[in-house]
Amino acid sequence: MPVEIDIARVAKLARIALDDDELESFGHQLSDILEHAARVQALPTEGVEPTSHPLPMVNAFRPDVVTGSLDHAEVLEMAPETEGGFFRVPRILDEQ
Amino acid sequence: MSSLADLDIAEAAAGLRRGDHAAVDLLEAVLRRATITEAHLHAYLTIDHDGARAAAEQADRDLASGVDKGPLHGIPLALKDNMCTRGIETTAASQILAGYRPPYDGTAVARLRVAGATLVGKTNLDEFAMGSSTENSAYGPTRNPWNTDTVPGGSSGGSSAAVAVGSAYGGFGSDTGGSIRQPASLTGIVGVKPTYGLVSRYGLIAFASSLDQIGPLARTVGDAAVLLEAVAGWDPLDATSYRGDVPAITGGLDAGVEGVRVGVVTELMGEGIDEEVRAATRAMIDRLADAGAIVTEASLPATEYALSAYYLIAPAECSANLARFDGVRYGLRIEGDTTEEMMARSRAAGFGPEVIRRVLLGTYALSAGYYDAFYGQAQRVRTLVRRDFAAAYDNVDVLVSPTSPTTAFPLGERTDDPIAMYYADVCTIPSNLSGDPAISLPTGLDSAGLPIGFQVMAPALGEETMFRVAAEVERLAGFAARPFLATDEVISA
Numbered sequence: 181m182p183v184e185i186d187i188a189r190v191a192k193l194a195r196i197a198l199d200d201d202e203l204e205s206f207g208h209q210l211s212d213i214l215e216h217a218a219r220v221q222a223l224p225t226e227g228v229e230p231t232s233h234p235l236p237m238v239n240a241f242r243p244d245v246v247t248g249s250l251d252h253a254e255v256l257e258m259a260p261e262t263e264g265g266f267f268r269v270p271r272i273l274d275e276q
Numbered sequence: 277m278s279s280l281a282d283l284d285i286a287e288a289a290a291g292l293r294r295g296d297h298a299a300v301d302l303l304e305a306v307l308r309r310a311t312i313t314e315a316h317l318h319a320y321l322t323i324d325h326d327g328a329r330a331a332a333e334q335a336d337r338d339l340a341s342g343v344d345k346g347p348l349h350g351i352p353l354a355l356k357d358n359m360c361t362r363g364i365e366t367t368a369a370s371q372i373l374a375g376y377r378p379p380y381d382g383t384a385v386a387r388l389r390v391a392g393a394t395l396v397g398k399t400n401l402d403e404f405a406m407g408s409s410t411e412n413s414a415y416g417p418t419r420n421p422w423n424t425d426t427v428p429g430g431s432s433g434g435s436s437a438a439v440a441v442g443s444a445y446g447g448f449g450s451d452t453g454g455s456i457r458q459p460a461s462l463t464g465i466v467g468v469k470p471t472y473g474l475v476s477r478y479g480l481i482a483f484a485s486s487l488d489q490i491g492p493l494a495r496t497v498g499d500a501a502v503l504l505e506a507v508a509g510w511d512p513l514d515a516t517s518y519r520g521d522v523p524a525i526t527g528g529l530d531a532g533v534e535g536v537r538v539g540v541v542t543e544l545m546g547e548g549i550d551e552e553v554r555a556a557t558r559a560m561i562d563r564l565a566d567a568g569a570i571v572t573e574a575s576l577p578a579t580e581y582a583l584s585a586y587y588l589i590a591p592a593e594c595s596a597n598l599a600r601f602d603g604v605r606y607g608l609r610i611e612g613d614t615t616e617e618m619m620a621r622s623r624a625a626g627f628g629p630e631v632i633r634r635v636l637l638g639t640y641a642l643s644a645g646y647y648d649a650f651y652g653q654a655q656r657v658r659t660l661v662r663r664d665f666a667a668a669y670d671n672v673d674v675l676v677s678p679t680s681p682t683t684a685f686p687l688g689e690r691t692d693d694p695i696a697m698y699y700a701d702v703c704t705i706p707s708n709l710s711g712d713p714a715i716s717l718p719t720g721l722d723s724a725g726l727p728i729g730f731q732v733m734a735p736a737l738g739e740e741t742m743f744r745v746a747a748e749v750e751r752l753a754g755f756a757a758r759p760f761l762a763t764d765e766v767i768s769a
Contacts, residue, residue, distance in 0.1 A: 190636050196627070198624060217585075217588050219581060219584040220585050220653045223581050225659075229656070231658040231662060231709075233486050234662075240515040250379045258605070269618065271613075
């Protein structure tokens with residue numbers, strides 16, 4: 181059963197700018213892969229709890245003590261653009 | 277012709293203490309080896325000549341003044357380039373991280389420094405560890421040292437190739453669906469995926485957080501055990517790291533398999549597994565039985581769906597993890613009028629096709645309306661896989677299977693067929709879904725002269741039994757072949 185995908189919407193959600201040719205090509209590939217992956221739907225799983233994690237653990241606490249942090253300058257050195265000790269990005273809101 | 281680079285870790289370490297050689301000699305031996313092999317293999321992305329030299333000299337000074345940091349003191353090791361190393365370029369083989377120098381060491385890396393190891397450099401991988409052939413690297417593929425027309429497996433193909441030829445004594449990789457064991461199998465060495473949580477993931481560039489696990493690659497089972505011991509144990513910086521005592525790892529290596537219950541996984545010995553691989557696996561199982569193991573068949577019916585579940589769970593988690601590569605704090609930025617446009621352009625330019633494919637797949641599988649049919653269902657299948665393993669371990673101590681359905685395949689053969697590529701991990705993925713440990717080690721060569729790997733799986737924290745059985749398999753196999761590129765002689769192209 182082929183899986184229908186609105187690939188342009190998925191690419192927008194994933195924040196990846198693809199042109200029309202790329203969208204078409206990835207759309208076909210995803211449809212093929214999902215057709216295989218959809219085999220999981222053939223297995224009856226009523227009443228089966230999902231496993232999100234292999235270890236049965238909750239709330240990994242540690243003592244609330246102040247420790248050192250990464251060097252501010254060393255961290256900012258790797259940023260594409262900074263200003264006054266902050267990361268700088270283009271405008272976030274549209275003019276309209 | 278043999279060189280210092282051909283010693284295993286145990287021999288190199290013993291020689292250091294006898295005064296046969298110094299740590300700088302060991303480093304020079306692997307660097308000399310690399311000058312020959314790298315032109316053919318491309319196992320390394322970065323060799324840290326200065327840092328490695330300084331570490332080796334320090335190791336020699338320490339030993340001279342009576343400071344012995346243990347079995348890895350002065351031993352040159354290779355690290356997969358998705359492990360953060362302070363000040364040393366760490367790219368995960370992606371354009372989006374070209375030039376990135378982490379401001380910190382990951383926990384495993386820090387522990388190796390404390391153990392006195394010499395960190396030679398950073399090795400190639402499939403971009404963000406997504407792949408089974410090391411062909412998806414933005415910096416070009418790594419080749420298999422047994423036959424350079426074939427792939428070394430992946431995604432830890434760089435570490436694996438380096439260890440196989442001796443441009444490192446041992447190495448580390450990460451295993452999300454088989455990325456340590458499958459390349460170990462294809463290059464004729466030992467590779468271990470430890471129990472989930474046994475090794476801290478802090479400073480490992482995340483692919484799929486509930487599956488990723490750092491583990492060792494080595495030329496002997498004993499070396500792999502020593503490497504794992506150096507990095508295992510609780511780390512407050514990784515909330516998923518295991519808080520209990522580290523299981524005994526090296527304790528049972530000489531204990532043999534008398535009375536050990538070995539289950540042969542029926543579903544991983546049938547169709548889809550190459551005839552020669554199956555025959556070699558079966559032959560080793562017979563020898564284990566001769567050596568005193570109690571061999572039975574074990575069925576894991578849900579593993580038939582494991583591959584499908586994995587290719588929903590791993591992309592879903594990767595789509596979330598890779599959201600951090602957005603051109604803001606580090607990595608590539610392509611300018612745009614708005615922040616959103618800048619991010620979308622940066623990601624399109626910085627990610628390779630397989631990474632884009634998986635991020636899109638994961639985004640789709642998590643999006644409203646599809647979540648339960650795909651991701652939710654995959655997680656329930658994961659529960660069934662875990663139940664199958666638990667039921668099998670009621671009756672056996674370890675499970676065995678081939679590591680890879682085939683030996684090394686030709687470069688380029690599967691690059692246009694993602695589904696054929698994904699099938700390379702069919703035997704390894706179940707252990708990632710269950711979180712249990714597994715090891716691959718070589719048992720022989722096929723008719724083309726390529727290594728065949730054998731997988732031993734154990735229940736969570738069952739490393740001691742797993743290593744015990746693996747050590748017996750190693751003795752029974754007596755595998756001593758080395759790739760033709762394990763040489764210091766110049767090879768004409």
